[in-house]
Amino acid sequence: MSRFISAAAGAIVAVIGFSSAAFSYEESRFLGIDSNADNMISADEVDAYRTRLFSAYDLNGDGKVEYEEYVQAENLRPSTATANSDVPIPDEYREMDTDGDTVVTLEEIKAAGALRLKALDKDRDGLISKDEFVSPGL
Ligand SMILES: [Ca+2]
Ligand SMILES: [Ca+2]
Ligand SMILES: [Ca+2]
Secondary structure, eight states: OHHHHHHHHHHHHHHHOOOOTTSOHHHHHHHHHOTTOSSEEOHHHHHHHHHHHHHHHOTTOSSOEEHHHHHHHTTOSOTTSOTTOOOOOOHHHHHHOTTOSSEEOHHHHHHHHHHHHHHHOTTOSSOEETTTOOTTOO
8 A cells, every 4th residue: 555655646746747946836837737838738738737636646546536545645644643534624625526525536626627727817818827827726
C-alpha cells in the first residue's frame, strides 16, 4: 500500500506542475496545465489536466475517487493520527463532489474545472491567460 501511495504522490507533483525552482509556484502551475505552451489555457487543456488529476487521485484505478483515496493522495491525514481516522472534508473536495456522495467521478472533476475556468476568465474569451490565472487555479 505505501508503495502505491508514494507513486501517487509523485504523480501529483507531475500533474500539478514543474518542480523547478526557476519558476514561481504560480507560473509552474500554469505551465503544467498549458500543455502546448502557447501561454493560454484552453478548455481542452483544463479537461486534460483534470483527467490527469483524476488518475492521480484514483489510487485503485476503479474510475472513482472515494474520499479516502483523496485523503491519501493529498496526504491530508496527519502522520500522528491513527489510520482511517476521520479527516474533515476540505472545500476543494466538496467543490468537486457536487452530489455530496463522497465519491468523485471523472465527470464531476471535469465539471469543477470548467466552472473554475469560467470564474477565472475575466475577459470571457474562453481562454485563461497568465494574467487571469490565480492559484489554486484550475
Ligand atoms: Ca478509486
Ligand atoms: Ca460525487
Ligand atoms: Ca481569458
